[in-house]
Amino acid sequence: SIKDTLPLEHGAHRIGNRTDADMTRWRSQRLGQFIHWGLYAIPGGEWKGKTYNGAAEWIRSWKEMPQQEYDNLYKQFNPVNYRPEEWAQQASDMGAKYMIITTKHHDGFCLWPSKYSKYTVAASPWKKDIIGPMVDAYNKKGIDVYLYFSIIDWNQPDWRAALKTPADAAAYQRFKVFVKNQLTELLQRYPTVKGFWFDGTWDDSWKNDGAFSDELEQYLQRLHPGLIIGSRLRADEKGARHFDSNSRLMGDYEQGWERKLPEKSADVHGNDWEGVMTIPENQWGYNAKWTGHIKSSNELIEMLVKSASLGGNFVINFGPKSDGTFRTEEVQRMQEIGHWMKINSSAIDGGTDAGFAKQDWGYYIRKSGTDSVYMVVCNVPVSGNLRVKLPAQTTLANVTSLEKNIISGTPELIGKNEYFIHLDHKSQDAPFVILLQTSKEN
Ligand code: JFZ
Structure with a gap:
């Protein structure tokens, strides 16, 4: 419920979604790859034979892990099997269509040789930049790169979660200059990047400084026109995050969908949005022991489909090992999803909400701006009849399946604007797609 009652200096600066070419491209991409890679891949969720139960990239905050020992892990960072061209090939x-890489997670370790920090790849046995070759390799495959950047920085003495004293305020002032310098440096070093994926913005120090997050966002977008920044960077002057105190989205898309997805169209208020998803329950960085439920490729495909059907992007996270290779479970999912996408990606690319009544068999996805509506069938009814109810004044011009031998005969008219599509083969081992060409009745 948008109420424009409060005058805000640092609230949203735009009503509705961006319509420029960069954002239109982002909106058409729909499937992304997230990569969490850093020093936390070295312990991989274990320290001195003990297993950490939290997310692997948070192991530094575990009581069993001496922080000094964690901070010295940079002396072991040496991913001798890192082949960015292979990563990019697998992602492709x-x-x-795009990827997000952790340039710096909460621990502060920089995967690029930042001139503003000593705590970088340059000080590790690897010595070399990780980010530059990655950006080049992915771009060569036509994949856009976004840079994850944590505002929380456990390595910077000036970083504060809260400002309790004038000394804290002075330190944080210096920290903000440092943040701005690092971000400027990243854009200068990697000019083809399409945006930043900010994180670690929930502390009081940050959210009580809406003016700074606002100025920073505007500065970055002046420096790099078209740059895409999600809502997680921002707070307004009253400390409201993502959405300002008038309930308007700040930034370019809603960035709060984290290991959960919207259920229905009303949940996203017409805003651009992106969901980020882990394969296990809650592990972003590499954890040697995956426990709990591990999502299958079909589950991830269904989430991708659901996201596209609700007008959002879906980003699957991977946590490479410290040597620079991916665990077999992740490789397998990349391959299986890729196999599915080779047949069905036309249902995903440029997909958006079709505006049709939801049916139990799965999801409708409209190719944005067209009369093509894809049915992605995830739950096959035992009757073999897929119910399709078209909106008023719409007729069915053509029905085809992307894979052969799935549909039997022609659709059966069973009521006004309502059809059964009969299936030939009821048993399927993955979601399958039927393309409806619709037209408006005159
Ligand atoms: C953050 C990080 O702490 C985590 O390590 C990972 O990088 C993830 C992508 O982002 O974790 C969050 C941030 C926000 C929410 C949950 C976990 N949230 O809004 O629910």
């Missing part, structure tokens, strides 16, 4: 084969 999966069907990812």
